[in-house]
Amino acid sequence: MTLRIEIEDLAKHFGEIKAVDGVTFSVSKGEVLGFLGPNGAGKSTTMKMITGFLTPTRGTVRVCGYDVLTDPISVKASIGYLPEGAPAYADMTPEGFLKFIADVRGLRGAEKKRAVASAAEKARITHVMFQPIETLSKGYKRRVGLAQAILHNPPVLIMDEPTDGLDPNQKYEVRTLINEMAEDKAIIISTHILEEVHAMCNRNVLIANGKIEFDGTPHELEALSRYHNAVCVSVGGVETDALSRFVESLDDVAGTEPLNFNNGIRIFPKGGKQITLELSERIRSNGWQIESLYVENGRLDEVFRTLTTRPGDAA
Amino acid sequence: MNMHNIWFIMKREFNGYFATPVAYVFIVIFLLLAGFSTFFVGNFFDRGEADLYPFFSMHPWLYILLIPAISMRLWAEERKSGSIELLMTLPVSVFEAVIGKFLAAWAFTGLALLLNFPLWITVNYLGSPDNGVIFASFLGSLLMAGGFLAIGACISATTKNQVIAFVVSVVVSLIFVLAGYGIVLDFFSSWAPRVLVDVISSFSFLTHYDAISKGVIDMRDMLYFASLIAIWLFANALIVNARKAD
Structure with missing residues (x-):
């Protein structure tokens, strides 16, 4: 170099x-x-x-x-x-x-x-x-x-x-x-x-x-995004609440939020870990059918906003 | 100091005058005014002498109005359009740019001056003038034009607005010319000490140009205009350096 x-x-x-x-x-x-x-x-x-x-x-x-x-x-x-x-x-x-x-x-x-x-x-x-x-x-x-x-x-x-x-x-x-x-x-x-x-x-x-x-x-x-490696999942025939409760009981999951479409949830991993594989296995072993599942890379606009605005700034 | 760079900047600037109608309008008006002042104000025919004194003696007054029209765009336009950022990030020094632009404006003025050659032909046709005197007067007029241009270029660097550059240049040029004018000197001589009056008059374009316009080339007059140009261009470079990014 x-x-x-x-x-x-x-x-x-x-x-x-x-x-x-x-x-x-x-x-x-x-x-x-x-x-x-x-x-x-x-x-x-x-x-x-x-x-x-x-x-x-x-x-x-x-x-x-x-x-x-x-x-x-x-x-x-x-x-x-x-x-x-x-x-x-x-x-x-x-x-x-x-x-x-x-x-x-x-x-x-x-x-x-x-x-x-x-x-x-x-x-x-x-x-x-x-x-x-x-x-x-x-x-x-x-x-x-x-x-x-x-x-x-x-x-x-x-x-x-x-x-x-x-x-x-x-x-x-x-x-x-x-x-x-x-x-x-x-x-x-x-x-x-x-x-x-x-x-x-x-x-x-x-x-x-x-x-x-x-x-x-x-x-x-x-x-740096909190969406980094977040997994969006929807499962057929299962209430969002039940799914959330189950997922949140897992070790590597920091939290969830409901998606406003598709009857699914977004799962935030602890420490930005890659949890997709484990997650899908656990959901399946629970007898549930996964309808869709994808991983987010992270959102640049969100990182941009976080890094460029200080807490308390009007913007 | 890279002579190539000065040449390229001068060439670009000089051609720039001809990219718009500015050059042609200027030259036509300059020729009209020079002709008018020679024949009607200077009484070229009535004097009955085969020389171009009526032509050259009017130049300070013509230049007050016309030279700022040439110099006003030199830097104000660069600053307004932002191209100064381009120019000043090319491998060119500020002095090269200042000198190149000045020389372009000077060459353009020289061209306009040369286009008065029909007058020279006329006077040679009508009588037998001393062409040495005419040549000396031509050089002197060109040198004085350089002084006006250096003032105008420097003032152009202080603003983004060409109209402001024009008006301020006219006023400053007027001061430099009037400093040697009889009425002004009389005003001072009535109360100011002799030394001060001499200093004021020694700064005047008129004082130094008068002898030249009669064909008398005095080194001191030459030196006056040369150092005037140098000082204003030096100030020009300092101002460009300080204010280019404003």
């Missing part, structure tokens, strides 16, 4: 407001880190500090071994960055815009031509290359921003809400593109769309109120 991004005790204060307050994590080659958190949690601010747009109040950022404070140009050269809202020069065409980016990125001649063509193809904008960017739809503008970010095949890719405002097909294309590139890059993607956690990321960092609340795999994130 090659460390590409190292962030230590990073903080940004705007007056009294601590937008980012002591964030530490690192990203290696091959990792796609989904940066989660509610709006205003400090995701964008953190990304702006990594890319050298904002100067940190304290802490260090190193990208590919370069310190953003002492060698910002090398850091910026190593990063492909899609800022929030994918800003671009509206009166340019994607062709002129990408050529400008290629120039500044130090690409020349045939190399430049190839880079522009390849980025345009990957971002699927080849057929709008000669229309002013301001006349393009939101989805295409976003893709132009994406093409700009991947143009120089950077070792590090940082994207602030790359799928925001795209339709489901466009989202799918962007996710596919990111998955294709994941292998040899270190990627940070901010999002508040939880389904993307599974679609793109192999690691998640969840940030709330400027602090990291979780750092682990999407699976570990789900495991």
Whole structure:
């Protein structure tokens, strides 16, 4: 594993407001880190500090071994960055815009031509290359921003809400593109769309109120849910109450709740244990016929809510 | 300082003027006003002299109004559209960006100035002017335009609003020009010490441009405009650095 991004005790204060307050994590080659958190949690601010747009109040950022404070140009050269809202020069065409980016990125001649063509193809904008960017739809503008970010095949890719405002097909294309590139890059993607956690990321960092609340795999994130490994069961011809009483008498069961459909119950295991097999055997050995049974993975939205709202918060 | 980066930023910015009708409208109006002021205010024909003094002497007043129209978009637009975040996260230093944008605006102004060449042809047709003087005046006017542009670029970096950038630039430019104007100096000389009056007048564009517009190139005048440009551009870079993310 090659460390590409190292962030230590990073903080940004705007007056009294601590937008980012002591964030530490690192990203290696091959990792796609989904940066989660509610709006205003400090995701964008953190990304702006990594890319050298904002100067940190304290802490260090190193990208590919370069310190953003002492060698910002090398850091910026190593990063492909899609800022929030994918800003671009509206009166340019994607062709002129990408050529400008290629120039500044130090690409020349045939190399430049190839880079522009390849980025345009990957971002699927080849057929709008000669229309002013301001006349393009939101989805295409976003893709132009994406093409700009991947143009120089950077070792590090940082994207602030790359799928925001795209339709489901466009989202799918962007996710596919990111998955294709994941292998040899270190990627940070901010999002508040939880389904993307599974679609793109192999690691998640969840940030709330400027602090990291979780750092682990999407699976570990789900495991924090109280629905993790919960089993939903319905049994033919048996009252829900009787079923609940029986199940709750078992060792590994922490509790149950009725499902509001199917005449079944949801069974919460103790300590998030995997109890499906044992449970089904016990129910069957009781002479009951199982009509349906399935295990829940855990609910990301519930974990998200739990981790990002403190007890007593209005939200 | 990477010269390539300055060149690429300048090229993009320069082409940007022509991506919209702004460039053409500006050039037409500049030529109309320059022509009008030469013939009607400067009395080009009545003077009966084969030179372009009436043309060049009106430039400070034209520039007060027209140069801020060129400089107002340089940074205000980047900040408004958010593209400044893109620009400042490319491997480009703030100084490269500031200089590149300034040079683009300056080159555009130079182009507009050059397009007054029919006047030069006219005066050469009508008589035999000292073309050395005209060339010196041209350079001087261009240098002064650079001063106006540097002021405007710096002010453009302080706001996201191009109209504000324009109005404030006009006022500041006016102050720099009027500081050497007779009425203003008379106002000060009636009560202020001689030294202060000299300082105020020495900061004026008029004082330094007057000799140049007659074709006299004095190193001190050149140095004045060069250092004025340098100082305002330096301030421009500091402001961009401090306020880019606001």
